[in-house]
Amino acid sequence: xxxxxxxxxxxxxxxxxxxxxxxxxxxxxxxxxxxxxxxxxxxxxxxxxxxxxxxxxxxxxxxxxxxxxxxxxxxxxxxxxxxxxxxxxxxxxxxxxxxxxxxxxxxxxxxxxxxxxxxxxxxxxxxxxxxxxxxxxxxxxxxxxxxxxxxx
Amino acid sequence: xxxxxxxxxxxxxxxxxxxxxxxxxxxxxxxxxxxxxxxxxxxxxxxxxxxxxxxxxxxxxxxxxxxxxxxxxxxxxxxxxxxxxxxxxxxxxxxxxxxxxxxxxxxxxxxxxxxxxxxxxxxxxxxxxxxxxxxxxxxxxxxxxxxxxxxx
Amino acid sequence: xxxxxxxxxxxxxxxxxxxxxxxxxxxxxxxxxxxxxxxxxxxxxxxxxxxxxxxxxxxxxxxxxxxxxxxxxxxxxxxxxxxxxxxxxxxxxxxxxxxxxxxxxxxxxxxxxxxxxxxxxxxxxxxxxxxxxxxxxxxxxxxxxxxxxxxx
Numbered sequence: 001x002x003x004x005x006x007x008x009x010x011x012x013x014x015x016x017x018x019x020x021x022x023x024x025x026x027x028x029x030x031x032x033x034x035x036x037x038x039x040x041x042x043x044x045x046x047x048x049x050x051x052x053x054x055x056x057x058x059x060x061x062x063x064x065x066x067x068x069x070x071x072x073x074x075x076x077x078x079x080x081x082x083x084x085x086x087x088x089x090x091x092x093x094x095x096x097x098x099x100x101x102x103x104x105x106x107x108x109x110x111x112x113x114x115x116x117x118x119x120x121x122x123x124x125x126x127x128x129x130x131x132x133x134x135x136x137x138x139x140x141x142x143x144x145x146x147x148x149x150x151x152x
Numbered sequence: 153x154x155x156x157x158x159x160x161x162x163x164x165x166x167x168x169x170x171x172x173x174x175x176x177x178x179x180x181x182x183x184x185x186x187x188x189x190x191x192x193x194x195x196x197x198x199x200x201x202x203x204x205x206x207x208x209x210x211x212x213x214x215x216x217x218x219x220x221x222x223x224x225x226x227x228x229x230x231x232x233x234x235x236x237x238x239x240x241x242x243x244x245x246x247x248x249x250x251x252x253x254x255x256x257x258x259x260x261x262x263x264x265x266x267x268x269x270x271x272x273x274x275x276x277x278x279x280x281x282x283x284x285x286x287x288x289x290x291x292x293x294x295x296x297x298x299x300x301x302x303x304x
Numbered sequence: 305x306x307x308x309x310x311x312x313x314x315x316x317x318x319x320x321x322x323x324x325x326x327x328x329x330x331x332x333x334x335x336x337x338x339x340x341x342x343x344x345x346x347x348x349x350x351x352x353x354x355x356x357x358x359x360x361x362x363x364x365x366x367x368x369x370x371x372x373x374x375x376x377x378x379x380x381x382x383x384x385x386x387x388x389x390x391x392x393x394x395x396x397x398x399x400x401x402x403x404x405x406x407x408x409x410x411x412x413x414x415x416x417x418x419x420x421x422x423x424x425x426x427x428x429x430x431x432x433x434x435x436x437x438x439x440x441x442x443x444x445x446x447x448x449x450x451x452x453x454x455x456x
Contacts, residue, residue, distance in 0.1 A: 021410035022417035023432035027394050029336065029453045032181065034395045037433035051404070090179050091186045095435045100203070103291040106173035113174035128175035129189035129297045131247045132287030135436030139407040145433045149181045184333065242331050243338045252355070255443040258325035265326035280327035281341035281449045283399045284439030301333045 002083040005119055014067075016074040017041040020137055025075040032090065033079070033148050038071040039140035040064040048141040051097045056141045058104060061096065062111035068144035069112045073119075080150060088149035089116055089126035095143040098132030105130040112144055154235040157271055166219075168226040169193040172289055177227040184242065185231070185300050190223040191292035192216040200293040203249045208293045210256060213248065214263035220296035221264045225271075232302060240301035241268055241278035247295040250284030257282040264296055306387040309423055318371075320378040321345040324441050329379040336394065337383070337452050342375040343444035344368035352445040355401045360445045362408060365400065366415035372448035373416045377423075384454060392453035393420055393430035399447040402436030409434040416448055 006013065019025055019036060027034045040048040040063075048064035050056055056064065077083050094109035096102075109130040116124040136143050158165065171177055171188060179186045192200040192215075200216035202208055208216065229235050246261035248254075261282040268276040288295050310317065323329055323340060331338045344352040344367075352368035354360055360368065381387050398413035400406075413434040420428040440447050 019432070021414045021432065021434065022421065023396070024429045025431070027392065027429075027431040029392055029394050030182070030334070034431040034451075036431040037435070088179065088181055090181050092175070093433070095433075098287045100286050100438075102287050103289060105287070106289045110173045117174065125176045125179075127177070127179040127186040127188040127297075128171070128173065129245070129247075129295065130173065130289055131189070131285045131295060132289075133435045134252075134286040134404050134438040135402045135406055135409070137407060137410045137434055137436075143433065143435060145431075147186075182334070240331065240333055242333050244327070250439045252438050254439050255441060257439070258441045262325045269326065277328045277331075279329070279331040279338040279340040279449075280323070280325065281397070281399075281447065282325065282441050283341070283437045283447060284441075286404075286438040299338075 009118065013074040013077060014042060014070055016078050017071055026079040031150050031152055033076060033150050035072045035075055035146040037143045037145040038068040039137060039143050040067040041071060042067060046138045046140050049139040050141060051099050052102050052141060054099050058107060061108045061141050064142040065108050065112040065144060066115050068142055069115050072144065072146050085150045086148050087151050089124045090149055091147040092126050092128045093145050094130040095133045095136060097136045097141050102132060105132050108142065161270065165226040165229060166194060166222055168230050169223055178231040183302050183304055185228060185302050187224045187227055187298040189295045189297040190220040191289060191295050192219040193223060194219060198290045198292050201291040202293060203251050204254050204293060206251050210259060213260045213293050216294040217260050217264040217296060218267050220294050221267050224296065224298050237302045238300050239303050241276045242301055243299040244278050244280045245297050246282045247285045247288060249288045249293050254284060257284050260294065313422065317378040317381060318346060318374055320382050321375055330383040335454050335456055337380060337454050339376045339379055339450040341447045341449040342372040343441060343447050344371040345375060346371060350442045350444050353443040354445060355403050356406050356445060358403050362411060365412045365445050368446040369412050369416040369448060370419050372446055373419050376448065376450050389454045390452050391455050393428045394453055395451040396430050396432045397449050398434045399437045399440060401440045401445050406436060409436050412446065
């Protein structure tokens with residue numbers, strides 16, 4: 001069903017990127033799946049680099065956040081077999097590579113949150129943290145990790 | 153019972169603030185409740201803004217941390233109906249808006265930790281992370297999120 | 305069995321450091337153990353201080369990350385009685401005290417991830433986040449927290 005919704009929205013899930021280190025993309029414990037921090041990687045390259053607003057505008061950082069979410073969903077699909085197994089989005093943590101005076105992190109992570117609700121409907125409404133950080137792996141503009149509840 | 157303790161301590165829980173984005177304040181999965189990152193918001197306004205120590209002293213940042221906790225408890229009360237349903241405080245994450253040379257984040261987040269123990273007693277002793285971040289949503293001085301265990 | 309593996313690797317777990325604030329090192333809920341953020345403390349002192357690369361090289365920060373992990377394992381051993389009770393490493397979060405232009409956090413946190421796999425084998429493969437932060441408690445170079453699954 002989620003696959004159909006993705007088609008309807010003309011969203012194609014990317015190839016899930018390889019982890020940028022010695023870890024795995026998804027760990028399941030009980031009925032929770034922990035998704036590793038996802039960065040705006042596409043075809044093996046980080047496509048949104050640098051801080052907001054110095055190198056990326058609010059709008060381009062929002063695009064970066066959407067790619068992080070799609071990468072996370074791609075990881076979940078690979079691991080779970082189907083996105084229909086997700087029963088709840090429990091927690092989204094959004095880290096924005098920020099100049100020290102940038103304070104609009106929520107607007108950036110909203111792009112991620114809104115995309116989840118667009119795809120999964122109201123059941124995608126999640127708890128969230130959003131912070132601005134000094135720097136991110138591979139100079140990524142955004143990093144987002146997720147904890148989701150799944151049916152067994 | 154917790155309501156009586158709050159009265160005894162002359163603590164009035166605030167009106168739980170609306171999320172600063174497209175998310176919800178509390179998500180429950182199994183017997184865990186995930187509370188979104190809370191900022192020092194009162195009556196719709198962030199009342200502690202800027203970095204420590206540039207704009208806020210250690211003491212005022214401690215006050216900000218207490219407001220974050222009270223906002224989190226207000227969110228939990230609204231969601232659970234009663235704070236007596238909380239059986240354990242599992243994890244507190246404290247993000248302090250810090251100048252790069254400020255290293256006393258623990259003293260600030262201690263104000264939050266101590267307040268929880270004052271209200272709930274020893275069962276409130278939790279695991280914790282505390283870090284200094286480059287910036288926070290709406291220029292908040294502190295952001296705190298919680299994971300609590302609840303009885304069903 | 306893990307004790308034997310540690311001996312084989314000539315790794316001696318440190319005395320678990322006292323928390324740097326009003327919290328406890330480990331909280332268990334269901335079959336998850338949440339370990340508080342661990343810093344590179346040894347014999348009561350932070351032994352890797354300052355930012356990467358300004359004060360610490362990539363290599364010394366990797367050493368700091370290993371100490372964080374060993375401190376975390378020491379906390380778990382004290383709490384659980386035996387490290388053999390760990391059935392899965394669910395989530396590792398690594399915060400690197402970073403100059404704003406430092407982007408190799410994954411290489412630093414890899415030292416922590418690799419050490420876990422060296423000790424526990426493939427079952428130690430975990431989900432992970434790694435970010436660069438403006439500052440850390442007591443000027444620590446790295447802070448790492450863990451969520452592990454345990455058998456009851």
